[in-house]
Amino acid sequence: MKTYFVDSFTTEKFKGNPAAVCITEIELSAETMQSIATEIGFSETAFIQKTGENAYKIRFYTPKQEIALCGHATLAASKIIFDNTGLVNxxxxxxxxxxxxxxxMADKIVMQFPVYETSEMDVPQAVFSALGIKEVVNTRFSQKNKIILIEINDSDKLAALQPDFQALLNSYSGINGVLVTALSNSPDFDFQYRYFWPWAGTNEDPVTGGIQTFLTKYWAEKLNKNKLKAFQSSLRTGMMTIELIGGKVFIYGEAVIVFEGVFKN
Incomplete structure (x- = not known):
């Protein structure tokens, strides 16, 4: 099984978010895919299987479980297919x-993702304490993604957060993660964010595309603009352009292949 490591949402190796992409010729069991994803250890591993000339099935696994949607692994899988086939759609x-x-599209890969709503939510103080957050602007909840959204008032404070991940796990249950976001202090970006998800994946995801299914709409409504630039303030850092068009969020990104190998039977 051909396997690739790809750094997504970056133009530099060892930046952005690494994903593994496995090209499957036959159906793999969920147990096998989970074992491979756990062995690799990246926040996500994508398994893709061709079903038509331009069509593929895709499955996403964290080291802990299968998830329905992942932006950076979709970007990584797209990069592999485009480079290996010459397709453009x-x-x-x-x-x-x-x-x-x-x-x-030229040097970019454009992904169309669904848009999901958020609702009001009262977040327990234990969550804020575990994250090291003292002042909050707003809190929301994405039911579809099972992710808590917390807006704070300073992107420098966002970058400086050092969560207690065991305390964070103990602070709430039944969710996939907590997204913390802030208006950007940099003129180059509209907003910044970090995503913590020890419940379902790793402690912190380096660059997250899937959360744009609800975060883009959140900031688009606040800033009254449909095209935005986002920066993820993780250690590896990453950036992307996102746009709301006709009920979809378009995510523009780039990716770099860093490894190619073969999984043995």
């Missing part, structure tokens, strides 16, 4: 039968 079908349309 493809479609993925995920485990929930959601179609993800992908286009190669």
């Amino acid at each position: 493809i479609s993925f079908i995920n485990c929930e039968e959601v179609e993800l349309k992908i286009e190669k």
